[in-house]
Amino acid sequence: xxxxxxxxxxxxxxxxxxxxxxxxxxxxxxxxxxxxxxxxxxxxxxxxxxxxxxxxxxxxxxxxxxxxxxxxxxxxxxxxxxxxxxxxxxxxxxxxxxxxxxxxxxxxxxxxxxxxxxxxxxxxxxxxxxxxxxxxxxxxxxxxxxxxxxxxxxxxxxxxxxxxxxxxxxxxxxxxxxxxxxxxxxxxxxxxxxxxxxxxxxxxxxxxxxxxxxxxxxxxxxxxxxxxxxxxxxxxxxxxxxxxxxxxxxxxxxxxxxxxxxxxxxxxxxxxxxxxxxxxxxxxxxxxxxxxxxxxxxxxxxxxxxxxxxxxxxxxxxxxxxxxxxxxxxxxxxxxxxxxxxxxxxxxxxxxxxxxxxxxxxxxxxxxxxxxxxxxxxxxxxxxxxxxxxxxxxxxxxxxxxxxxxxxxxxxxxxxxxxxxxxxxxxxxxxxxxxxxxxxxxxxxxxxxxxxxxxxxxxxxxxxxxxxx
Amino acid sequence: xxxxxxxxxxxxxxxxxxxxxxxxxxxxxxxxxxxxxxxxxxxxxxxxxxxxxxxxxxxxxxxxxxxxxxxxxxxxxxxxxxxxxxxxxxxxxxxxxxxxxxxxxxxxxxxxxxxxxxxxxxxxxxxxxxxxxxxxxxxxxxxxxxxxxxxxxxxxxxxxxxxxxxxxxxxxxxxxxxxxxxxxxxxxxxxxxxxxxxxxxxxxxxxxxxxxxxxxxxxxxxxxxxxxxxxxxxxxxxxxxxxxxxxxxxxxxxxxxxxxxxxxxxxxxxxxxxxxxxxxxxxxxxxxxxxxxxxxxxxxxxxxxxxxxxxxxxxxxxxxxxxxxxxxxxxxxxxxxxxxxxxxxxxxxxxxxxxxxxxxxxxxxxxxxxxxxxxxxxxxxxxxxxxxxxxxxxxxxxxxxxxxxxxxxxxxxxxxxxxxxxxxxxxxxxxxxxxxxxxxxxxxxxxxxxxxxxxxx
Numbered sequence: 001x002x003x004x005x006x007x008x009x010x011x012x013x014x015x016x017x018x019x020x021x022x023x024x025x026x027x028x029x030x031x032x033x034x035x036x037x038x039x040x041x042x043x044x045x046x047x048x049x050x051x052x053x054x055x056x057x058x059x060x061x062x063x064x065x066x067x068x069x070x071x072x073x074x075x076x077x078x079x080x081x082x083x084x085x086x087x088x089x090x091x092x093x094x095x096x097x098x099x100x101x102x103x104x105x106x107x108x109x110x111x112x113x114x115x116x117x118x119x120x121x122x123x124x125x126x127x128x129x130x131x132x133x134x135x136x137x138x139x140x141x142x143x144x145x146x147x148x149x150x151x152x153x154x155x156x157x158x159x160x161x162x163x164x165x166x167x168x169x170x171x172x173x174x175x176x177x178x179x180x181x182x183x184x185x186x187x188x189x190x191x192x193x194x195x196x197x198x199x200x201x202x203x204x205x206x207x208x209x210x211x212x213x214x215x216x217x218x219x220x221x222x223x224x225x226x227x228x229x230x231x232x233x234x235x236x237x238x239x240x241x242x243x244x245x246x247x248x249x250x251x252x253x254x255x256x257x258x259x260x261x262x263x264x265x266x267x268x269x270x271x272x273x274x275x276x277x278x279x280x281x282x283x284x285x286x287x288x289x290x291x292x293x294x295x296x297x298x299x300x301x302x303x304x305x306x307x308x309x310x311x312x313x314x315x316x317x318x319x320x321x322x323x324x325x326x327x328x329x330x331x332x333x334x335x336x337x338x339x340x341x342x343x344x345x346x347x348x349x350x351x352x353x354x355x356x357x358x359x360x361x362x363x364x365x366x367x368x369x370x371x372x373x374x375x376x377x378x379x380x381x382x383x384x385x386x387x388x389x390x391x392x393x394x395x396x397x398x399x400x401x402x403x404x405x406x407x408x409x410x411x412x413x414x415x416x417x418x419x420x421x422x423x424x425x426x427x428x429x430x431x432x433x434x435x436x437x438x439x440x441x442x443x444x445x446x447x448x449x450x451x452x453x454x455x456x457x458x459x460x461x462x463x464x465x466x467x468x469x
Numbered sequence: 470x471x472x473x474x475x476x477x478x479x480x481x482x483x484x485x486x487x488x489x490x491x492x493x494x495x496x497x498x499x500x501x502x503x504x505x506x507x508x509x510x511x512x513x514x515x516x517x518x519x520x521x522x523x524x525x526x527x528x529x530x531x532x533x534x535x536x537x538x539x540x541x542x543x544x545x546x547x548x549x550x551x552x553x554x555x556x557x558x559x560x561x562x563x564x565x566x567x568x569x570x571x572x573x574x575x576x577x578x579x580x581x582x583x584x585x586x587x588x589x590x591x592x593x594x595x596x597x598x599x600x601x602x603x604x605x606x607x608x609x610x611x612x613x614x615x616x617x618x619x620x621x622x623x624x625x626x627x628x629x630x631x632x633x634x635x636x637x638x639x640x641x642x643x644x645x646x647x648x649x650x651x652x653x654x655x656x657x658x659x660x661x662x663x664x665x666x667x668x669x670x671x672x673x674x675x676x677x678x679x680x681x682x683x684x685x686x687x688x689x690x691x692x693x694x695x696x697x698x699x700x701x702x703x704x705x706x707x708x709x710x711x712x713x714x715x716x717x718x719x720x721x722x723x724x725x726x727x728x729x730x731x732x733x734x735x736x737x738x739x740x741x742x743x744x745x746x747x748x749x750x751x752x753x754x755x756x757x758x759x760x761x762x763x764x765x766x767x768x769x770x771x772x773x774x775x776x777x778x779x780x781x782x783x784x785x786x787x788x789x790x791x792x793x794x795x796x797x798x799x800x801x802x803x804x805x806x807x808x809x810x811x812x813x814x815x816x817x818x819x820x821x822x823x824x825x826x827x828x829x830x831x832x833x834x835x836x837x838x839x840x841x842x843x844x845x846x847x848x849x850x851x852x853x854x855x856x857x858x859x860x861x862x863x864x865x866x867x868x869x870x871x872x873x874x875x876x877x878x879x880x881x882x883x884x885x886x887x888x889x890x891x892x893x894x895x896x897x898x899x900x901x902x903x904x905x906x907x908x909x910x911x912x913x914x915x916x917x918x919x920x921x922x923x924x925x926x
Contacts, residue, residue, distance in 0.1 A: 031507070032506075264567075335503065
């Protein structure tokens with residue numbers, strides 16, 4: 001049966017766009033998430049929605065699960081294959097279809113790299129704000145599927161806030177357009193939002209219509225260092241209390257700073273307990289004024305040093321250095337397990353202290369960095385997947401971190417998605433009824449359970465269900 | 470979903486030193502493989518991934534295959550061997566990698582593993598490997614003799630006649646395709662141009678050894694000559710041993726660890742690091758490998774200590790000049806018009822040795838040089854050691870991509886610090902009928918500027 005399916009796929013896409021050899025498949029067995037690996041049955045590279053639709057129908061006829069993938073940079077296992085899966089890799093769908101400067105929108109294929117979206121808008125004097133850490137590699141389709149955040153979340157929000165419409169292929173192979181260029185639109189349910197962050201479990205996003213903003217005329221980046229995490233946290237609270245919303249308000253702890261500096265060599269201070277990376281953008285005079293206020297607030301709250309980026313190049317260097325934090329931490333130990341808990345901003349200092357206590361309790365090496373401004377933390381456990389005893393303590397620590405975050409009114413994931421990594425904790429956050437509601441939606445859109453099964457929650461593939469078509 | 474399978478006992482496969490020249494992936498320290506956390510930061514910098522868009526052709530994909538071999542989940546197949554050969558070894562991924570993955574060791578070990586498995590062996594391939602790596606590039610006098618014969622063939626008009634009579638059409642297809650890019654051998658090799666000891670001009674501040682290389686010696690001996698002059702001009706007494714062995718980079722990069730070891734030991738025997746302040750290389754590919762002797766010979770009880778000392782002393786010429794605060798020449802190159810210059814970064818200089826600023830500083834120090842940056846200056850030109858022979862189509866694609874970026878700057882001089890890149894770009898220019906643009910090593914321009922200055926005194 002499987003061989004027939006492969007020949008149907010080859011007939012549809014040609015042999016070069018259907019991978020089945022073990023050497024070709026092994027590199028598609030994982031994404032950016034640690035310690036997850038599963039060989040797919042095949043990997044295919046469709047070029048457009050019609051081909052996606054056709055391959056979904058082929059897979060559906062044979063009850064083969066379909067896992068959609070972009071560049072495979074996800075951090076919750078969302079695009080890690082399941083057994084016998086057909087991986088639909090959309091990186092070949094990489095055209096920017098339209099830049100509409102009159103409506104400030106950009107329409108692109110799902111496989112376009114996020115950085116290219118940013119650059120295309122930038123070249124036209126426009127601005128696409130969401131900037132996930134992996135933006136140089138990640139695809140926009142993946143960003144939409146995971147509702148990715150980034151460094152500018154505090155002021156500009158996340159991917160969801162910039163999706164005006166999308167083309168999506170449903171589980172039965174039908175192709176839908178959801179949304180349009182209208183700023184106001186209340187025609188029917190807002191189904192577009194349903195697919196944002198659905199992690200490939202409800203449909204396959206093949207094209208997106210994005211909202212753009214005018215490019216801020218000026219930016220200023222500041223770097224402040226502290227002798228204690230509390231002083232850094234106080235600074236953040238004081239900035240917000242002064243009614244300043246910087247574009248970026250990032251922090252890194254000592255361990256993270258050391259690893260990042262080791263890689264990026266941007267003269268980060270190695271002797272401080274916490275570093276804040278702050279960026280303000282907007283009208284030049286407002287930026288200058290805010291930067292000055294931020295500097296004063298930082299100093300008043302115990303900053304050891306405050307450094308202003310000399311120019312755009314230095315600012316970009318610092319932001320790039322911050323974006324490398326997660327990967328740079330891999331320098332310390334063989335396995336890097338990245339957490340993504342988020343708490344209301346007011347609870348951030350408490351959450352960081354909780355993480356530090358949890359590291360002590362389980363004798364683990366945990367570094368912490370994250371988006372101070374929006375409460376999104378990345379406690380990163382540095383461990384070795386081959387050390388069973390330590391991995392057991394990691395599991396206990398992960399549970400403790402989740403408990404602590406939920407105890408503070410937080411969420412188990414701020415921007416990475418549930419995928420496989422957070423699946424065990426979802427019900428604890430949502431409660432029985434809300435959790436059941438997710439499954440009801442899944443049931444109505446993908447009754448056979450073929451789209452990215454086993455992600456977010458368990459929903460068994462329906463072997464004997466008769467498809468409608 | 471299953472957790473990644475790993476050997477039960479973490480220590481079972483690990484070696485005493487993680488980076489020494491292993492010939493089996495399974496014998497490599499497992500943590501070198503584990504260092505890759507597959508975040509994908511390498512993808513946009515990898516030329517072969519850019520060409521195909523397939524993960525197996527990316528650094529993290531290749532590492533996944535290597536790990537599968539180490540885990541005994543995958544045998545060393547022809548397909549695996551092809552993949553390791555398809556990698557340029559440009560090391561762009563090592564610059565992009567925040568996690569600090571030692572891709573050099575991984576690739577060299579994987580290639581050695583492929584060779585020791587014998588999967589790619591054919592009588593012809595085995596002969597060619599023996600002839601080049603086991604014989605020609607192991608015997609410096611033989612290599613110079615071969616170079617001399619090729620020079621005679623070129624200067625006596627035989628080459629022209631051979632080409633004119635279209636006798637080239639009798640050659641096998643691959644050789645025929647490569648024939649036009651046969652490098653032009655220099656009349657004088659380095660030992661004729663450079664005395665064994667070049668005295669420092671003015672006060673002697675340092676004593677350095679100059680490595681003249683193999684291709685550099687035969688094809689670009691003028692670069693070696695310029696290097697010696699530039700060093701002497703900056704207070705260095707330059708010792709240039711008459712007979713020098715190949716550094717073994719050719720061997721290490723192509724899975725011949727045994728000969729790489731032998732050649733590294735001979736090199737250290739020839740030049741005792743303790744006797745010099747620095748050991749200077751001007752060929753990026755060699756320099757990158759020379760700096761790794763410490764890990765190559767880490768398990769050799771007789772050489773480990775000296776190899777360590779050796780690695781500490783090796784410098785690329787531009788790196789050394791900046792380190793010692795080279796003197797800015799008081800004159801330009803002597804040309805009447807200013808040179809519009811662009812700089813192509815050899816992979817093994819910018820990625821292999823993380824040297825990017827220094828050659829530019831040297832160029833900017835020359836008064837009649839206007840440096841214009843080209844796009845993708847850190848992208849491989851497709852030369853990549855013997856890659857233009859083993860993977861001609863990808864090599865040609867990269868060559869044309871590179872030429873496009875170089876020409877877009879409007880430069881009339883392309884500077885680069887590696888003989889492979891030099892030839893690849895020059896051949897590309899010649900093949901596309903461009904006669905306006907010249908290729909030159911940065912130190913050659915600096916040497917010219919010093920010479921102009923001296924002539925004016």
